[in-house]
Amino acid sequence: MNASSQGTLQREDRPSPSRWLGWRPLRSEQARPRRRLSSKAKEQLAGVAFASPWLLGFLAFTLVPLVLGAVYSLTNYHLLNSPHFIGAANYRLLAQNPSFKQSLYTTGILLLVGVPATVLFPLGYALLMNAAARFQRTFRTMMFVPSLIPAAASGLVWAWLFNTNFGLVNDALRFAHMPTPNWLGTVWGARSALVIVQVWGAGTSAILLLAGLQDIPPELLDAARVDGAGAWSRFWHVTLPKLSPVLFFNVVYSVLGVIQLFTQPLVMFGTSLYVALTFVFDVAFNDLAIGAGAAASWVVVIGTVAIVLLLFRTQRWWVHYD
Amino acid sequence: MTEQQAQRPSGSHVARRSLSRAGLYGLLVLVSGVTVIPLYWMLVSSVTPNATLRLFPPHLFPTNPHLSIYGQAVSNVPYLRYFLNTLLVTSANVVGLTLSSVIVAYAFARIRWRGRDIAFSVLLLTLFLPGIAELVPQYVIFHDLGWVGTFLPLTVPAAFGSAFNIFVLRQFFRRLPNELFEAARVDGASHWWALWRITVPLSKAPIAAMAILNFMDGWEMFQQPLIYLTNQNDFTLGIGLYSYQSSHGAQYNEIMAASVLFLLPMTLVFVLGQRALVSGSMTAAALKG
Numbered sequence: 001m002n003a004s005s006q007g008t009l010q011r012e013d014r015p016s017p018s019r020w021l022g023w024r025p026l027r028s029e030q031a032r033p034r035r036r037l038s039s040k041a042k043e044q045l046a047g048v049a050f051a052s053p054w055l056l057g058f059l060a061f062t063l064v065p066l067v068l069g070a071v072y073s074l075t076n077y078h079l080l081n082s083p084h085f086i087g088a089a090n091y092r093l094l095a096q097n098p099s100f101k102q103s104l105y106t107t108g109i110l111l112l113v114g115v116p117a118t119v120l121f122p123l124g125y126a127l128l129m130n131a132a133a134r135f136q137r138t139f140r141t142m143m144f145v146p147s148l149i150p151a152a153a154s155g156l157v158w159a160w161l162f163n164t165n166f167g168l169v170n171d172a173l174r175f176a177h178m179p180t181p182n183w184l185g186t187v188w189g190a191r192s193a194l195v196i197v198q199v200w201g202a203g204t205s206a207i208l209l210l211a212g213l214q215d216i217p218p219e220l221l222d223a224a225r226v227d228g229a230g231a232w233s234r235f236w237h238v239t240l241p242k243l244s245p246v247l248f249f250n251v252v253y254s255v256l257g258v259i260q261l262f263t264q265p266l267v268m269f270g271t272s273l274y275v276a277l278t279f280v281f282d283v284a285f286n287d288l289a290i291g292a293g294a295a296a297s298w299v300v301v302i303g304t305v306a307i308v309l310l311l312f313r314t315q316r317w318w319v320h321y322d
Numbered sequence: 323m324t325e326q327q328a329q330r331p332s333g334s335h336v337a338r339r340s341l342s343r344a345g346l347y348g349l350l351v352l353v354s355g356v357t358v359i360p361l362y363w364m365l366v367s368s369v370t371p372n373a374t375l376r377l378f379p380p381h382l383f384p385t386n387p388h389l390s391i392y393g394q395a396v397s398n399v400p401y402l403r404y405f406l407n408t409l410l411v412t413s414a415n416v417v418g419l420t421l422s423s424v425i426v427a428y429a430f431a432r433i434r435w436r437g438r439d440i441a442f443s444v445l446l447l448t449l450f451l452p453g454i455a456e457l458v459p460q461y462v463i464f465h466d467l468g469w470v471g472t473f474l475p476l477t478v479p480a481a482f483g484s485a486f487n488i489f490v491l492r493q494f495f496r497r498l499p500n501e502l503f504e505a506a507r508v509d510g511a512s513h514w515w516a517l518w519r520i521t522v523p524l525s526k527a528p529i530a531a532m533a534i535l536n537f538m539d540g541w542e543m544f545q546q547p548l549i550y551l552t553n554q555n556d557f558t559l560g561i562g563l564y565s566y567q568s569s570h571g572a573q574y575n576e577i578m579a580a581s582v583l584f585l586l587p588m589t590l591v592f593v594l595g596q597r598a599l600v601s602g603s604m605t606a607a608a609l610k611g
Binding site: 048062068131138252263301308 | 346347349350351354355357358361367375376379380422423425426428429430433435436437438441444445448452453455456457458459460461462463481482485488512513538541549560561563564567568574577578585592
């Protein structure tokens with residue numbers, strides 16, 4: 001038993017000499033002793049059994065809903081009426097729906113402005129957190145702690161801070177004799193507010209980058225210094241390439257986060273300014289228009305998948321794994 | 323300029339250095355100050371009468387904190403009831419997600435079975451699939467099951483694990499020394515035994531880290547309760563607060579007090595569990611794949 005199971009392991013781990021020569025025993029399964037076959041079947045059974053929670057969950061909560069959603073999107077399904085096939089009509093209607101277009105536009109703006117902001121600000125935080133300084137633990141905690149605030153609470157806090165008449169933000173602007181915008185009641189005010197809230201809560205990205213910075217061997221930076229590289233050059237040619245995998249992760253994480261923004265926009269401005277998800281929510285769960293809601297979510301999903309794939313394609317230009 | 327000259331610390335060099343020290347501390351104070359101000363203001367607002375909150379210039383330092391506002395918030399929001407609801411949903415998620423993810427992660431890390439690699443690729447893909455893909459049809463399914471208006475849609479899916487938990491734990495389980503598992507197999511031990519007697523004891527830190535993250539996710543869960551909880555008595559803290567804000571938007575101090583009481587348990591769990599998170603160095607391992 002002992003020897004035979006070890007033999008199995010070796011065979012699977014590295015190719016045997018006979019495989020290098022391109023020779024494979026035919027019907028090897030049957031050539032093996034019975035005992036080993038049954039242990040392999042046992043192994044298979046154990047693997048599937050242990051993985052079954054996720055396998056079943058994937059079927060029930062991902063694959064089936066995914067297919068159902070695609071089907072619903074081609075129907076006029078309303079939760080209280082039975083569905084009828086209407087082809088691509090939902091998609092055509094969405095393409096003409098100004099609220100939907102505006103929701104995608106807002107999410108697009110957040111992608112273009114919010115993603116760079118929530119990647120670059122944490123990079124700055126991480127460099128600050130990595131500097132040798134007194135009270136560094138306190139500073140790090142202070143920069144990180146906003147990311148521990150539940151989205152609903154941070155939405156409520158920022159709605160209060162951005163209050164046009166009594167909010168602290170406009171108090172500060174008034175103090176500096178600057179214009180005091182209606183943050184939550186105007187489209188661009190609300191978009192700017194949302195970006196600021198995202199940057200505020202991006203401490204997790206900073207912590208990941210800090211871990212990445214601390215992983216860079218000091219010898220590497222010392223060697224660059226000896227070679228006469230200045231601070232900027234060391235950052236650009238040593239630090240940044242070493243950080244690029246973490247930065248890439250942060251970009252993807254931020255893109256997925258921005259597209260799925262829901263709680264904060266809902267708490268801060270309800271349905272007066274849609275983002276992609278609050279639009280879907282309003283259509284599917286307030287109007288109970290399942291067909292249209294499913295179609296809108298499919299548009300968002302396809303857009304997300306396309307952006308993520310595109311991001312992965314860019315890796316070879318700027319991400320260095322070594 | 324020769325090498326020696328370049329390395330000799332000149333007066334201007336020292337000056338520049340202390341200047342950059344000052345700049346560093348200035349930046350640290352500025353950035354950390356700005357990030358903490360919203361939280362500070364939340365605390366101040368939670369003990370300040372509404373009339374005072376409307377004054378300009380704002381009273382930045384409370385001279386006479388009104389702690390009674392917390393009492394009003396607790397009774398107006400039904401805090402205790404929502405707290406217990408939240409605790410129920412969160413506990414189910416912590417136990418369900420963590421336990422099932424540990425078992426599934428073992429299957430991906432330490433058992434060889436046909437289909438494993440394909441299943442794992444699919445699992446990785448789902449990490450990049452936005453949750454909105456399933457949101458609407460899932461609602462229809464739960465509606466047809468008659469689960470809308472109950473806690474079941476918020477708790478039952480947890481029993482099936484989460485792709486993120488499974489992925490991170492699998493990275494750890496894979497790195498455990500092979501010899502231990504070989505020895506167990508030689509002794510005729512089952513995978514079930516190897517899971518609970520070898521894998522779990524050696525992976526306490528990452529498992530604790532996942533449990534903490536699951537607690538935080540469960541505590542701040544918002545979209546699902548908003549969709550599935552229809553009875554006001556069943557609300558969790560997040561949506562309870564949201565609905566209180568929708569109807570009493572001008573009670574800034576009570577809303578801030580309730581927000582503090584909402585985020586406190588979550589922050590507490592994180593702080594208490596921080597050691598596990600730090601010593602696990604989980605993030606680095608997850609990123610390196």
